[in-house]
Amino acid sequence: MASYAFRLNGRAVSADSWDPAQPLLYVLRNTFSLHGVKFGCGLGQCGACTVMLDGKAVRSCQTRIDRAAGHSVTTIEGLGTPASPHRVQAAFVAEQAAQCGYCTNGMVITAAALLAQTATPSDEQVKQSLAGNLCRCGTYTRILRAVTRAARA
Amino acid sequence: MTIARRDLLKAGGAVIVSFAFRPTVRSAEAFALHSDADVIASQGSDGKPLDPASVDSFLAFHRDGTVTVYTGKVDVGTGLRVAVAQMAAEELGISPRQITVVDGDTGLCPDQGGTGGSTGLTRGGADVRQAAATARQALLALGATRLNHDAGDLTIADGEVRPRAGGAGATIASLIGDKRLAIAVDPKAPLRDPASYTSVGQPVPRPDVPAKCTGRHVYVHDFTLPGMLHARVIRPSSIGATLASVDEASIRGIPDVRVVRVGSFLAVVSSDEWAVVRAAAELKTTWSDAQTLPGSEGLERWTRSAAIDRDQAVVTRGDAPAAIAGAAKTMSATYFWPFQSHASLGPCCAVADIRDDGGTVWSSSQGTHGLRANLSKVFGLNPARVRVVFLDGSGSYGTNGGDHVAADAVLLSKTIAKPVRVQWSRQDETAWDPKGPQQLLDVRAGLDAAGAIVGWDTEMWLPAQAPGARALLAADAAGLAQDHGQGAGAITQNGDPPYACANARVLVHWIKETPLQLSNLRAPGKIANVFAVESFTDELAAAANADPIAFRLARLTDPRAIEVIRRTAQRFNWETRPSPRPRQAAGPLTGRGVAYMRYKQAENYVAIAMEVAVDPQSGRIAVSRVVCAHDCGLVVNPDALKNQIEGCILQTLSRALHEQVTFDRARVTSVDWASYPILRATESPAVDVILIERRDQPLLGAGEAATAPVAAALANAVFDASGVRLRTVPFTADRVKAALARASTDLG
Numbered sequence: 001m002a003s004y005a006f007r008l009n010g011r012a013v014s015a016d017s018w019d020p021a022q023p024l025l026y027v028l029r030n031t032f033s034l035h036g037v038k039f040g041c042g043l044g045q046c047g048a049c050t051v052m053l054d055g056k057a058v059r060s061c062q063t064r065i066d067r068a069a070g071h072s073v074t075t076i077e078g079l080g081t082p083a084s085p086h087r088v089q090a091a092f093v094a095e096q097a098a099q100c101g102y103c104t105n106g107m108v109i110t111a112a113a114l115l116a117q118t119a120t121p122s123d124e125q126v127k128q129s130l131a132g133n134l135c136r137c138g139t140y141t142r143i144l145r146a147v148t149r150a151a152r153a
Numbered sequence: 154m155t156i157a158r159r160d161l162l163k164a165g166g167a168v169i170v171s172f173a174f175r176p177t178v179r180s181a182e183a184f185a186l187h188s189d190a191d192v193i194a195s196q197g198s199d200g201k202p203l204d205p206a207s208v209d210s211f212l213a214f215h216r217d218g219t220v221t222v223y224t225g226k227v228d229v230g231t232g233l234r235v236a237v238a239q240m241a242a243e244e245l246g247i248s249p250r251q252i253t254v255v256d257g258d259t260g261l262c263p264d265q266g267g268t269g270g271s272t273g274l275t276r277g278g279a280d281v282r283q284a285a286a287t288a289r290q291a292l293l294a295l296g297a298t299r300l301n302h303d304a305g306d307l308t309i310a311d312g313e314v315r316p317r318a319g320g321a322g323a324t325i326a327s328l329i330g331d332k333r334l335a336i337a338v339d340p341k342a343p344l345r346d347p348a349s350y351t352s353v354g355q356p357v358p359r360p361d362v363p364a365k366c367t368g369r370h371v372y373v374h375d376f377t378l379p380g381m382l383h384a385r386v387i388r389p390s391s392i393g394a395t396l397a398s399v400d401e402a403s404i405r406g407i408p409d410v411r412v413v414r415v416g417s418f419l420a421v422v423s424s425d426e427w428a429v430v431r432a433a434a435e436l437k438t439t440w441s442d443a444q445t446l447p448g449s450e451g452l453e454r455w456t457r458s459a460a461i462d463r464d465q466a467v468v469t470r471g472d473a474p475a476a477i478a479g480a481a482k483t484m485s486a487t488y489f490w491p492f493q494s495h496a497s498l499g500p501c502c503a504v505a506d507i508r509d510d511g512g513t514v515w516s517s518s519q520g521t522h523g524l525r526a527n528l529s530k531v532f533g534l535n536p537a538r539v540r541v542v543f544l545d546g547s548g549s550y551g552t553n554g555g556d557h558v559a560a561d562a563v564l565l566s567k568t569i570a571k572p573v574r575v576q577w578s579r580q581d582e583t584a585w586d587p588k589g590p591q592q593l594l595d596v597r598a599g600l601d602a603a604g605a606i607v608g609w610d611t612e613m614w615l616p617a618q619a620p621g622a623r624a625l626l627a628a629d630a631a632g633l634a635q636d637h638g639q640g641a642g643a644i645t646q647n648g649d650p651p652y653a654c655a656n657a658r659v660l661v662h663w664i665k666e667t668p669l670q671l672s673n674l675r676a677p678g679k680i681a682n683v684f685a686v687e688s689f690t691d692e693l694a695a696a697a698n699a700d701p702i703a704f705r706l707a708r709l710t711d712p713r714a715i716e717v718i719r720r721t722a723q724r725f726n727w728e729t730r731p732s733p734r735p736r737q738a739a740g741p742l743t744g745r746g747v748a749y750m751r752y753k754q755a756e757n758y759v760a761i762a763m764e765v766a767v768d769p770q771s772g773r774i775a776v777s778r779v780v781c782a783h784d785c786g787l788v789v790n791p792d793a794l795k796n797q798i799e800g801c802i803l804q805t806l807s808r809a810l811h812e813q814v815t816f817d818r819a820r821v822t823s824v825d826w827a828s829y830p831i832l833r834a835t836e837s838p839a840v841d842v843i844l845i846e847r848r849d850q851p852l853l854g855a856g857e858a859a860t861a862p863v864a865a866a867l868a869n870a871v872f873d874a875s876g877v878r879l880r881t882v883p884f885t886a887d888r889v890k891a892a893l894a895r896a897s898t899d900l901g
Contacts, residue, residue: 023427029426035368037368038372039499040498045825075368079368080367082367085363093358093366098361099548099797099800100548101365102498102499104365127837131833134831136548136831137230137800137804139796140834140837141838
């Protein structure tokens with residue numbers, strides 16, 4: 001079984017996988033018990049599995065473990081904690097921008113990646129950046145408000 | 154001795170090792186509650202009552218001043234936990250932050266019925282409130298003895314029983330901490346005066362949100378047990394097909410995967426989740442041919458001509474057919490709503506650990522008690538030895554695939570005698586979740602010379618409901634005897650207009666067959682019924698050359714109905730004029746529409762106005778803003794309520810604009826987010842919710858009501874913008890474009 005080394009939330013880690021094509025999603029959830037990242041479709045259509053790869057938002061269900069090797073992965077757990085949240089997480093809490101919360105991981109990661117690149121995005125840029133992240137509960141209005149709030153924080 | 158929270162934390166501490174991060178209190182508790190074998194084995198035997206007649210079934214007071222509330226109703230992302238905590242806190246004189254809510258665990262929580270029909274607070278919360286009110290009286294009596302005061306001179310505040318006049322008090326914890334009250338719920342125990350509420354009515358933040366925003370919240374998908382195996386079920390290639398053969402050699406390259414077959418029930422199992430995902434995709438199977446479906450193309454025609462089981466008049470006021478026959482003017486129209494999926498963002502998941510005739514199932518079912526009964530019956534388990542533990546799932550909005558996946562997990566765990574976790578694929582969730590049914594409505598009305606509605610007649614074609622539990626896919630595939638009930642909820646309500654009309658009838662033609670398995674999907678039936686009633690009302694207003702709001706107000710007398718409409722119009726800056734809007738110059742066609750309804754004709758009052766732009770080139774509808782005035786009586790948590798209302802509006806826009814289950818003769822063909830698209834952030838309008846709070850009125854459930862007027866308000870706005878009346882959902886760009894083309898031909 002091959003071993004794949006990468007950085008995970010700031011630490012050097014390695015994971016074994018019998019299949020180089022195993023999506024990063026399953027490695028994060030099952031090898032590292034990082035359950036914040038969610039399986040939604042396995043097709044790259046919904047965004048629930050989004051993580052940062054070298055600071056960019058990517059779909060972990062479409063990212064092979066052999067492609068993640070040597071790179072830096074940040075998950076929602078690495079972004080912040082309830083006691084010390086990232087400004088995007090703090091803004092989501094302040095706006096109570098969640099219902100079931102299954103999409104929240106992807107929304108938070110995508111927004112954090114957006115703000116890292118574009119400090120003061122327009123409303124349209126915020127909407128466009130989240131166009132590939134689906135929310136079934138219909139919490140978009142709060143999510144958009146939260147991202148705008150985070151940009152101002 | 155009650156099961157105290159800290160004991161559970163202690164008990165569970167050794168079981169789960171989390172990578173680098175400490176779990177939150179709720180997640181730790183969830184693990185502790187649900188993963189320690191001793192705790193599970195001792196449930197019931199420790200004597201915690203579960204009978205809804207006992208106060209201790211709902212409440213446990215701990216020595217540290219905290220309180221655990223137990224409710225059989227569950228929080229499916231709706232904020233039920235915080236609202237129930239507020240209702241209990243109000244009666245007990247403590248802060249809601251001192252309360253932890255345990256929901257839907259059949260081993261710990263009383264059976265209060267499933268979480269549906271917006272009964273979470275009206276029944277679930279109200280039962281807890283009455284238990285807390287009873288406890289309050291008991292605490293005052295205990296305080297009277299301890300403090301040597303008349304109970305009548307005492308009050309409870311800040312977790313302390315104290316004299317109203319001042320002086321030393323006694324904490325609730327010191328009076329009852331870690332002991333049971335051992336009293337029956339007193340249905341007459343006095344409730345706090347709403348005028349003095351300090352907790353109910355406040356926008357207390359939901360305790361689950363910080364954990365959800367930082368990846369710490371534990372969903373059923375995240376729950377693990379030592380020695381647990383992952384499984385994926387391979388569903389038949391067609392609905393009703395049987396398994397002919399399995400080529401196990403086809404997955405020989407995937408390590409450590411076991412194929413499990415029980416009749417036509419087929420699954421792959423492994424300790425490695427990715428191995429079963431791949432194996433499920435690559436395992437070669439052959440199935441019998443099954444072509445049992447009518448196909449979704451032409452479903453409206455099929456529905457109208459299908460064999461009828463029976464007719465039922467669900468509303469009869471006066472003689473509507475005679476009144477319409479004698480009217481000066483008559484109008485009629487037909488509306489159609491397609492099958493829709495719950496389309497949960499996360500495919501459903503369950504974990505089961507079945508040994509002998511009992512065990513534990515971890516599930517996000519909205520009805521854990523009912524699920525326990527059905528699983529026990531179907532799989533030959535002893536219900537007294539089966540515990541179903543609720544853990545949060547992806548939003549379910551009714552009965553999604555959650556009960557089916559629990560059955561998958563139980564059958565597998567029972568068969569291989571190991572704990573098993575099953576998660577469905579995206580394709581299986583979208584294809585195999587039981588569906589909200591198609592609805593066909595013919596509406597006719599008669600008007601007198603002055604424009605009064607003298608008769609209203611709604612005919613509905615709906616799939617017949619059959620008693621008994623919904624058949625579990627796993628049990629059917631395995632050839633086990635079970636009920637084959639069909640239930641979609643109270644789907645005939647709101648079929649008559651809420652407006653002055655002496656003669657009204659709603660006649661239901663119950664169709665014998667349903668192509669797809671049914672279940673309750675948020676606001677069952679009522680969204681389509683209000684779509685028909687409120688679209689048709691708009692058609693009547695247009696025919697009378699009347700402003701849509703003025704037309705409605707002229708036919709209403711209930712002041713609460715009038716207020717939601719007036720407040721909506723005011724906030725919207727409604728321009729009073731008939732629809733459609735005079736023809737516009739080139740470019741997007743803009744317009745506004747309104748709809749009103751009273752949920753189930755007996756509960757919440759909701760009015761919605763919205764503004765749309767229709768692109769005549771593409772046929773695409775863009776909703777720019779929505780105003781909603783909402784009156785559900787007493788408001789427990791205004792921010793959590795607004796979140797629900799906003800969600801109701803956006804989700805129903807999604808259903809009206811995009812959603813339709815498609816199927817051919819063999820199978821559902823809308824199976825992912827490309828073939829079953831839903832609303833995106835880019836389509837999200839500005840939503841302005843006006844809460845009309847009425848502390849003097851009973852609270853009403855609010856998880857569904859605001860969905861009901863959405864589709865009609867949208868269709869009415871499109872009519873105002875374009876002159877085109879959309880009567881078939883979804884309002885896809887192609888359909889709108891075709892309707893615009895037809896309208897211009899008619900005009901030409």
